[in-house]
Amino acid sequence: xxxxxxxxxxxxxxxxxxxxxxxxxxxxxxxxxxxxxxxxxxxxxxxxxxxxxxxxxxxxxxxxxxxxxxxxxxxxxxxxxxxxxxxxxxxxxxxxxxxxxxxxxxxxxxxxxxxxxxxxxxxxxxxxxxxxxxxxxxxxxxxxxxxxxxxxxxxxxxxxxxxxxxxxxxxxxxxxxxxxxxxxxxxxxxxxxxxxxxxxxxxxxxxxxxxxxxxxxxxxxxxxxxxxxxxxxxxxxxxxxxxxxxxxxxxxxxxxxxxxxxxxxxxxxxxxxxxxxxxxxxxxxxxxxxxxxxxxxxxxxxxxxxxxxxxxxxxxxxxxxxxxxxxxxxxxxxxxxxxxxxxxxxxxxxxxxxxxxxxxxxxxxxxxxxxxxxxxxxxxxxxxxxxxxxxxxxxxxxxxxxxxxxxxx
Numbered sequence: 001x002x003x004x005x006x007x008x009x010x011x012x013x014x015x016x017x018x019x020x021x022x023x024x025x026x027x028x029x030x031x032x033x034x035x036x037x038x039x040x041x042x043x044x045x046x047x048x049x050x051x052x053x054x055x056x057x058x059x060x061x062x063x064x065x066x067x068x069x070x071x072x073x074x075x076x077x078x079x080x081x082x083x084x085x086x087x088x089x090x091x092x093x094x095x096x097x098x099x100x101x102x103x104x105x106x107x108x109x110x111x112x113x114x115x116x117x118x119x120x121x122x123x124x125x126x127x128x129x130x131x132x133x134x135x136x137x138x139x140x141x142x143x144x145x146x147x148x149x150x151x152x153x154x155x156x157x158x159x160x161x162x163x164x165x166x167x168x169x170x171x172x173x174x175x176x177x178x179x180x181x182x183x184x185x186x187x188x189x190x191x192x193x194x195x196x197x198x199x200x201x202x203x204x205x206x207x208x209x210x211x212x213x214x215x216x217x218x219x220x221x222x223x224x225x226x227x228x229x230x231x232x233x234x235x236x237x238x239x240x241x242x243x244x245x246x247x248x249x250x251x252x253x254x255x256x257x258x259x260x261x262x263x264x265x266x267x268x269x270x271x272x273x274x275x276x277x278x279x280x281x282x283x284x285x286x287x288x289x290x291x292x293x294x295x296x297x298x299x300x301x302x303x304x305x306x307x308x309x310x311x312x313x314x315x316x317x318x319x320x321x322x323x324x325x326x327x328x329x330x331x332x333x334x335x336x337x338x339x340x341x342x343x344x345x346x347x348x349x350x351x352x353x354x355x356x357x358x359x360x361x362x363x364x365x366x367x368x369x370x371x372x373x374x375x376x377x378x379x380x381x382x383x384x385x386x387x388x389x390x391x392x393x394x395x396x397x398x399x400x401x402x403x404x405x406x407x408x409x
Contacts, residue, residue, distance in 0.1 A: 005045045007334035008037050008054060010208050014132045016058045016104030021113065022169040024066055028159040031131060033066035034058075043224050097342060108219045109133060112172055114158075115183040118165055123158035124183045125190065130155050132216075133191040133209065142393070171223070185288065188213050188220070192236050196243075198394055210240055221275075228280040231289030237272035238295035241265040253400040257304045269299045290315055309339035326358035334367050342375040362391040366401060374409065382408040 013034065020030040037058045041050075052059040114128035127133045141151035172180055196208025217233040219227075245259035276292040294315050301307040324378035330353055337345025351366050353359050369384030382405045389401035 004051065006040065006192060007208055007241040008050060009041055010134050011212065012055050012058055013038055013134055014107045014110055016056060016062055019059050019068055021060055021110060022061070022106055024070070025169070026066070026070065027113070027162040030062075030066055031159065033062045033069060036065050037062035057198035057400065065370070068096040070259055072289070082311075084204060104281045104399050108216060108223065109169060109171055112177070112180055112182055113162065113169065115180040116162055116185065117176070117179060118161050119158050121183055123154055123161070125149060125187050126154050126161070128187040129190060131186070133212065134193070135209075137192070139194060140342055177224070179237075180225060182227070184220065185228060188217050189232060192239075196239060210236075210243075214240065214375060227282045228286040228288050230275050231286060234272040234275035234279070234292035235295055237268045237275070238292060238299050241268035241299060251396065252403070255394055256298070261302065264299065272296070273300070283316070285322075285378060287391065290319045290322070309335060313339050326355045327363070330358060330364055330367060334371070337374070339369050339407060342371040344370050346375065360391060362388045362397070365391060369404065378408045
């Protein structure tokens with residue numbers, strides 16, 4: 001499938017699914033119908049070209065298929081009766097499936113629906129990554145560090161609960177919105193991270209996922225005016241700003257210390273910095289605001305050597321107080337190494353080896369290799385780079401790690 005058609009279908013998929021769920025309900029069946037419409041487009045559009053209105057075409061094809069699927073289900077009338085009892089008469093008729101606006105974006109409504117309070121947190125995040133983020137079940141499984149079969153069952157159960165809930169397709173309000181916001185923020189964070197540093201495959205990053213995460217974060221920030229929503233958007237912008245310098249002419253990974261910072265996107269850095277500066281004084285500081293503040297210090301520094309590492313260490317220690325997890329501890333260890341010397345960071349990394357969640361993570365081995373290299377232990381660093389390469393599932397990262405090991409050999 002041509003890249004242009006693939007990118008278009010990925011961008012339209014959550015919008016089509018959202019339109020169908022808003023018009024017809026039946027989340028799980030609507031997803032099946034959407035996938036069949038996308039498959040038809042993937043087969044036909046590369047040869048004929050997309051229609052004048054690709055979204056309307058997909059909605060029309062998916063709606064027809066959804067109607068067929070619903071008619072084939074023996075329990076259709078029972079479900080319709082159950083929905084009719086739960087909704088007032090003025091909600092029985094929904095707007096047309098292809099009607100919408102930026103103020104009531106179907107994708108954002110779908111995002112909140114996937115974070116339904118009847119679902120456990122893991123189910124909320126998994127379903128949203130699958131239905132809204134466009135990740136495959138295998139990619140979602142890797143994000144959760146569980147087998148693909150386990151994730152398939154988890155997503156299936158989540159769709160069944162959404163189907164049985166009978167709630168209208170609309171944005172939540174009041175306290176309900178507040179309780180679901182944390183899960184929504186975490187989902188967008190995971191989607192962006194998968195786009196910025198793909199866990200598997202040949203590509204180092206996935207522009208489509210990064211762009212969709214940023215688009216949804218903008219909508220969420222405008223909708224909620226929440227400081228953590230602003231912090232998350234700032235973090236995405238400040239991190240994504242480095243993308244042009246992350247790869248060399250041959251597509252190889254370039255670490256931050258070696259990047260040409262003149263290629264970083266200045267407008268995004270300025271916007272992200274403004275957002276985090278405005279969010280920080282507004283009350284309790286959350287993890288996304290703190291991560292954005294760290295990213296801003298990196299982006300504003302003219303070089304690695306000129307970076308304010310002591311302040312970054314202090315921010316990581318504040319982050320550990322509100323969101324202690326092994327990945328934050330890993331990043332804190334690297335910052336400590338840059339501020340106090342590689343041996344201080346290595347002691348913290350070695351202590352993380354006892355944490356099963358990150359002990360075999362390639363990022364820990366890569367960080368350890370880098371700090372061993374800074375400490376002058378070339379052979380130990382080479383072995384650590386090779387160990388990181390063996391554990392990585394991303395081909396671009398594997399090539400980079402093997403190249404670092406070969407340079408030390």
